[in-house]
Amino acid sequence: MIVDTVLQLRRLPVFNGNVIDALNIPALKDYVAWPDANLPLAIVIPMSTKVSDNFSMTDDFQIMTKEIAIYCVFSNSAGVYSGNDRRGSALAEQIDAVEFSLMKAILNWNPYNPVESNLTEDDPAMGHAKRGFRYVGSGLVQNDYELARSAYLFSYEIDVQITGADGFEPTGVPLEEITFSFVDEKTGDVLESSDVTGLQDLSIFLKGVGAGTKVGKIGV
Numbered sequence: 355m356i357v358d359t360v361l362q363l364r365r366l367p368v369f370n371g372n373v374i375d376a377l378n379i380p381a382l383k384d385y386v387a388w389p390d391a392n393l394p395l396a397i398v399i400p401m402s403t404k405v406s407d408n409f410s411m412t413d414d415f416q417i418m419t420k421e422i423a424i425y426c427v428f429s430n431s432a433g434v435y436s437g438n439d440r441r442g443s444a445l446a447e448q449i450d451a452v453e454f455s456l457m458k459a460i461l462n463w464n465p466y467n468p469v470e471s472n473l474t475e476d477d478p479a480m481g482h483a484k485r486g487f488r489y490v491g492s493g494l495v496q497n498d499y500e501l502a503r504s505a506y507l508f509s510y511e512i513d514v515q516i517t518g519a520d521g522f523e524p525t526g527v528p529l530e531e532i533t534f535s536f537v538d539e540k541t542g543d544v545l546e547s548s549d550v551t552g553l554q555d556l557s558i559f560l561k562g563v564g565a566g567t568k569v570g571k572i573g574v
Contacts, residue, residue, distance in 0.1 A: 355420070355422075355466070355479070356422070357375065357472075358465045358473075359375075359422060360398050361472070362459050362460065363396050363424070363456070363459055363460075366455050366456075366458070366459055367455075368451060368455045369394060369395065369396050372392050373396045373398065374395070374397055375397065375398045375399070377399070377400065393428060393503075394427060394428050394429070394448070394452065395426070395427045396424055396425070397426075397427070398422060398423075398424055398425075399424075399425055400420075400422055403418050403421070404418070404421075405417070405418050406418075406419075410517075410518075413518040414516065414517055414518040414520075414521060415516075415517050415518075416515075416517075417513050417514070417515060417516075418514040419511055419512070419513055419514075420514055421490070422487075422509070424456060424460075424507070424510070425495070425505060425506075426507070426508065428445045428448060428503070428504045429502065430445050430502050430504055452506070452508075457489065460489075460510050461486070461488070461510075462487065462488075463486045464483050464485065464486035464512070465483075466479055466480060466482045466514065467481070467486075468481075470486075478520065482516065482520075483512055483514050483515070484513075485512075485513065486512060487510040488510065488511055488512070489508075489509075489510055490509045490510060490511050491509050492506060492509065494507075495507050
C-alpha cells in the first residue's frame with residue numbers, strides 16, 4: 355500500500371516527482387539538509403492501525419482502520435535569506451494548493467483494488483477494502499530550529515476487512531462425517547447405526563437415543 359501511495363503522489367505536478375516513503379520518524383528532522391531543488395517534498399509514513407472487535411460468533415470478521423500520514427516539506431529559503439518573509443507567509447498560501455492536490459490523488463482512491471493499484475491477482479491484500487481513503491485531518495509540524503524549512507502533515511484512513519480466510523489454515527483432511535453404532539447394554543445387539551454430520555446434528559441425534567444404550571463403534 356505504501357509503495358503504491360508513493361507512486362500515486364509522484365503523478366502530482368506540485369511535487370515534481372519528489373515523493374518518498376519512510377518509517378524512522380525522528381530522522382525526518384534531517385529535512386533541513388535537503389536542497390531547495392527537491393522541495394516541496396512528500397514523505398509517506400505508515401501510522402497506526404486500529405482494529406475493531408470481532409463481528410462474527412463463529413468465524414473471524416474484523417475491520418482494520420489503517421492510517422497513513424503524508425509529511426510535506428516546503429522551502430522558505432528565499433524569504434528567510436532576503437529578510438522579507440521570515441514568518442513564511444508565502445508558504446501559508448501553498449497549503450491549500452497542496453491539500454487539494456493530495457485529495458485528487460488520495461481521497462477515495464483504493465490501493466486494495468487491482469484496477470486502481472499495482473496489486474496482482476495472487477496478492478493476499480487484494481479486494482480487502484470496499485472503499486478508498488478518507489481525509490481525517492492535517493496540521494503544522496512544529497519547527498523550532500530552521501526558519502528556511504516548514505512541514506505540514508496530512509492524514510488519511512482506509513477501512514480494511516479481515517476474515518478467517520486471511521488467517522492460519524490447518525492442514526489435513528477435515529472431519530466431515532461420523533458413523534455411530536448404538537448397542538443394547540444387556541443383549542449386545544446393535545440397535546441403530548447412523549451417519550451424523552455437524553455438531554448440531556450430533557446433538558439432536560444423541561437426544562433421540564433412548565436410555566439403556568451406549569455408543570458402540572464410532573467410525574469417521
